[in-house]
Amino acid sequence: MLGLNKKDTTLLIIVAALTLLAPFILNPFPTESGLAQFNAGYPDLMQRFVIFGIFAIGFNILFGLTGYLSFGHAAFLGVGSYSAVWMFKLLSMNVIPAIILAVIISGLFAVLIGYVSLRRSGIYFSILTLAFAQMSFNLAYSVLTPITNGETGLQLTLEDPRVLGQSATADGSIPVTNLFGAEMRSTYEMAVGPWAFQFNMGYYLCAIIMLVSFYLAIRIFRSPFGMMLRAIKSNQTRMSYTGLNPRPYTLAAFVISGMYAGLAGGLMASMDPLAGAERMQWTASGEVVLMTILGGAGTLIGPVLGAGFIKYFENIFSKINDNILHGWFAFMPDGLEDFVVTILHPFIGKGWHLTLGILFMLVVIFLPGGLVEGGQRIARLFRGKKSDDKSDEATQSTPAE
Amino acid sequence: MTKSNLTRRGVLKTGAVAGAGVALPTIFTASSAAAYTNEPTGSSVTLGFNVPQTGPYADEGADELRAFELAVEHLNGGGDGGMMNTFSSKALKGNGILGKKVEYVTGDTQTKSDAARASAKSMIEKDGAVMISGGSSSGVAIAVQGLCQEAGVIFMAGLTHSNDTTGKDKKANGFRHFFNGYMSGAALAPVLANAYGTDRKAYHLTADYTWGWTQQESIAAATEALGWETVNNVLTPLAATDFSSYIAPVLNSGADVLVLNHYGGNMVNSLTNAVQFGLRDKIVNGKQFEIVVPLYSRLMARGAGENVKGILGSTNWHWSLQDEGSQAFVKSFGTKYGFPPSQAAHTCYVQTLLYADAVERAGTFNPCGVAEALEGYEFDGLGNGPTLYRAEDHQCFKDVLVVRGKENPTSEFDVLEVVEVTPRAQVEYAPDHPMFAGGNLGTCNPGA
Numbered sequence: 001m002l003g004l005n006k007k008d009t010t011l012l013i014i015v016a017a018l019t020l021l022a023p024f025i026l027n028p029f030p031t032e033s034g035l036a037q038f039n040a041g042y043p044d045l046m047q048r049f050v051i052f053g054i055f056a057i058g059f060n061i062l063f064g065l066t067g068y069l070s071f072g073h074a075a076f077l078g079v080g081s082y083s084a085v086w087m088f089k090l091l092s093m094n095v096i097p098a099i100i101l102a103v104i105i106s107g108l109f110a111v112l113i114g115y116v117s118l119r120r121s122g123i124y125f126s127i128l129t130l131a132f133a134q135m136s137f138n139l140a141y142s143v144l145t146p147i148t149n150g151e152t153g154l155q156l157t158l159e160d161p162r163v164l165g166q167s168a169t170a171d172g173s174i175p176v177t178n179l180f181g182a183e184m185r186s187t188y189e190m191a192v193g194p195w196a197f198q199f200n201m202g203y204y205l206c207a208i209i210m211l212v213s214f215y216l217a218i219r220i221f222r223s224p225f226g227m228m229l230r231a232i233k234s235n236q237t238r239m240s241y242t243g244l245n246p247r248p249y250t251l252a253a254f255v256i257s258g259m260y261a262g263l264a265g266g267l268m269a270s271m272d273p274l275a276g277a278e279r280m281q282w283t284a285s286g287e288v289v290l291m292t293i294l295g296g297a298g299t300l301i302g303p304v305l306g307a308g309f310i311k312y313f314e315n316i317f318s319k320i321n322d323n324i325l326h327g328w329f330a331f332m333p334d335g336l337e338d339f340v341v342t343i344l345h346p347f348i349g350k351g352w353h354l355t356l357g358i359l360f361m362l363v364v365i366f367l368p369g370g371l372v373e374g375g376q377r378i379a380r381l382f383r384g385k386k387s388d389d390k391s392d393e394a395t396q397s398t399p400a401e
Numbered sequence: 402m403t404k405s406n407l408t409r410r411g412v413l414k415t416g417a418v419a420g421a422g423v424a425l426p427t428i429f430t431a432s433s434a435a436a437y438t439n440e441p442t443g444s445s446v447t448l449g450f451n452v453p454q455t456g457p458y459a460d461e462g463a464d465e466l467r468a469f470e471l472a473v474e475h476l477n478g479g480g481d482g483g484m485m486n487t488f489s490s491k492a493l494k495g496n497g498i499l500g501k502k503v504e505y506v507t508g509d510t511q512t513k514s515d516a517a518r519a520s521a522k523s524m525i526e527k528d529g530a531v532m533i534s535g536g537s538s539s540g541v542a543i544a545v546q547g548l549c550q551e552a553g554v555i556f557m558a559g560l561t562h563s564n565d566t567t568g569k570d571k572k573a574n575g576f577r578h579f580f581n582g583y584m585s586g587a588a589l590a591p592v593l594a595n596a597y598g599t600d601r602k603a604y605h606l607t608a609d610y611t612w613g614w615t616q617q618e619s620i621a622a623a624t625e626a627l628g629w630e631t632v633n634n635v636l637t638p639l640a641a642t643d644f645s646s647y648i649a650p651v652l653n654s655g656a657d658v659l660v661l662n663h664y665g666g667n668m669v670n671s672l673t674n675a676v677q678f679g680l681r682d683k684i685v686n687g688k689q690f691e692i693v694v695p696l697y698s699r700l701m702a703r704g705a706g707e708n709v710k711g712i713l714g715s716t717n718w719h720w721s722l723q724d725e726g727s728q729a730f731v732k733s734f735g736t737k738y739g740f741p742p743s744q745a746a747h748t749c750y751v752q753t754l755l756y757a758d759a760v761e762r763a764g765t766f767n768p769c770g771v772a773e774a775l776e777g778y779e780f781d782g783l784g785n786g787p788t789l790y791r792a793e794d795h796q797c798f799k800d801v802l803v804v805r806g807k808e809n810p811t812s813e814f815d816v817l818e819v820v821e822v823t824p825r826a827q828v829e830y831a832p833d834h835p836m837f838a839g840g841n842l843g844t845c846n847p848g849a
Contacts, residue, residue: 042527044519054674142609142636151610151639153514155547156569158841172844173573176551185551187526198526272522274544276514315523321507350454350509 019207023197030194045199047271049308051209056291056303058260064298068235071126072133074105076258078280080265085154086274091167093175095270106262114254140277153276202271296370305371317352437767438553438848439529445502449530456512456668458537460700461745470745483733486611487726487782492761514544537611539563546575553848557752560745564615567796568837573845578797579748582616585695585715586623588801588823599628604656609636617662632656644671657685659692669704676708700743702816707808718747727784743848769845793832
């Protein structure tokens with residue numbers, strides 16, 4: 001289907017089903033129950049899942065295929081966000097022009113940075129991209145304040161021109177982002193017994209764009225161009241000796257992944273029209289590296305899983321506080337309860353980084369192929385020894401790199 | 402090189418899937434029937450407390466959280482009631498808000514606008530918070546205030562001192578009890594002129610974001626009006642932890658006063674660096690070199706230890722105040738946590754009570770009703786004397802304290818002494834004052 005082989009089609013359909021049914025899947029616990037804390041099916045987080053999924057898919061096209069590790073991808077995300085917010089300020093609140101401009105500007109940016117950085121490979125390339133990203137961050141943070149509004153972040157105001165739209169709505173507030181009139185923030189709530197499911201317009205826009213990006217990524221992975229990129233990863237010198245110049249290919253891959261990042265940035269701004277400089281900080285660049293490795297670098301679905309995993313921790317674990325812990329362990333005797341809460345305290349709330357770090361270490365040590373490898377191992381376990389040969393073949397036909 | 406084999410069945414399947422995908426969002430565009438965002442329908446109401454738990458303002462954030470917990474306890478009828486007993490309005494009865502039990506959720510702003518907005522969004526969308534409060538940075542406060550305006554919930558600003566919060570970035574759904582840079586300047590300048598004379602050269606180190614800029618502007622304007630000269634203003638990154646490279650040039654600039662427009666961990670580090678460089682022992686232009694910290698807090702003073710002795714600054718509130726409200730608050734906070742509250746804790750506690758009281762008086766949680774109840778509201782008994790919530794910009798007007806680092810502290814909490822209580826009239830300004838101009842309140846947004 002759509003020029004994909006059977007396996008890839010199945011994968012695409014699974015991903016499509018997961019994203020489109022996410023409001024159900026992510027809200028497994030009734031709203032009033034104690035476990036509702038772990039529900040992730042609210043619009044903001046679901047949007048983040050798919051947006052960072054796009055970001056990680058794009059990063060994986062560069063890192064997973066060519067092996068070039070960019071430590072500055074957040075710069076493109078930030079550039080995309082700023083372009084989109086400027087579009088909302090100047091043109092209209094429709095998200096389409098904003099997203100298009102975000103992709104174009106970040107693409108141009110990627111050409112510029114990629115042209116310079118790709119003269120080196122390996123660690124030097126990583127350092128160069130890191131330097132460029134930090135430079136962009138510092139520029140956005142202070143020098144370019146008239147364009148970026150510094151630390152406060154670029155925001156919409158009632159005085160913005162918005163030539164194709166309106167500066168302010170009839171009741172005197174800032175208009176909201178929309179797609180030809182359909183507001184991004186409009187949410188339909190469906191109550192089924194004790195459960196409540198939220199279907200958000202913005203989420204579905206992001207989800208569909210994510211599916212399109214995912215499809216494009218599959219096509220790139222399976223194309224001759226993708227093969228060329230893999231060749232660069234396995235042995236660049238040999239490739240040069242056979243008379244092929246690798247640089248146009250790496251630059252193309254770099255620009256494509258930069259545009260993916262810009263698309264993610266544009267979508268972020270479309271969901272919440274604010275662009276802050278910290279989106280470009282090196283920690284944000286590091287985050288996408290973590291997502292890709294955690295999920296499984298070089299695999300198709302891995303980066304999306306990794307993005308979901310990290311965002312879930314950031315948003316759910318960071319909100320558990322001691323009070324909630326005391327609620328959970330209330331059945332224990334007082335002394336024991338306090339003891340358990342004290343033990344768990346460093347791992348929740350502001351300690352979510354610690355929990356994530358431990359999990360990341362465990363994944364890297366025991367599942368070098370990321371979450372995807374974990375999934376494959378479980379699948380093999382279920383299929384049993386009989387089809388061992390066959391499943392080995394299957395895993396090899398979706399090479400990790 | 403890709404093999405495409407179009408079959409009738411394949412095309413039909415593709416078409417069906419694509420069609421379903423495109424059509425799916427359109428059935429979800431209907432909006433719910435609630436009168437306003439997160440209308441509390443059950444027996445409880447949820448408030449969102451969004452404070453920095455990591456980053457340079459983490460100490461303030463932790464103290465804010467304690468104050469919020471105390472306020473919720475008092476609203477639900479627990480504890481000794483604290484300032485509810487001294488508050489001039491008697492609408493609160495200790496049975497929650499409008500009879501609904503108060504519950505709360507917390508989040509970490511990380512002192513980053515993005516993270517703060519994500520955290521506030523999850524409180525509104527997931528936990529159904531009807532009011533968001535907290536924050537220890539003006540950049541964050543402005544970002545979250547904008548979000549609350551869009552989402553249609555009330556934002557009760559915590560510690561935010563930038564002029565912009567109720568100036569060019571003011572919003573109809575946002576309210577600030579804390580004072581601001583302009584008020585600091587107006588209160589501090591006369592005291593500085595008395596203590597150090599009117600012929601001084603000032604060098605500013607300023608945190609590079611909205612709060613730093615507006616405070617520096619305010620202090621420079623207020624001191625220049627009294628004859629001081631501003632030699633230089635250097636912007637420092639918020640994330641900086643070592644300021645020695647910024648301190649060295651001060652000595653060669655010919656300045657005889659260093660103004661540190663820093664707060665929280667920044668101020669602790671920059672002041673420590675400045676003292677280590679021996680600035681305070683220098684004689685420049687025949688005058689003793691002085692350091693000024695325009696926005697002071699007890700937490701910072703404690704962090705900087707010995708170095709704060711004799712240094713002047715301003716503060717919103719201090720636990721040593723002797724009025725009935727402050728005493729009641731210090732007592733119940735001290736009983737619960739074992740030490741006195743900071744000004745950040747005070748403003749957050751007061752904001753929570755003010756919100757609850759406004760809801761009681763309005764008889765609804767609807768943000769528009771609450772805003773109406775708060776606008777132009779005069780109250781007393783919350784530790785700052787008679788206070789007005791001005792309707793034009795949602796800024797509170799009250800007395801401002803000028804404080805000095807104590808020479809002989811009697812305990813680790815007794816580090817500041819109040820030099821002067823600047824009366825409210827002296828720090829008032831017109832809503833269209835140039836430092837606050839350019840914004841527009843808009844109209845209140847109840848969401849939904």
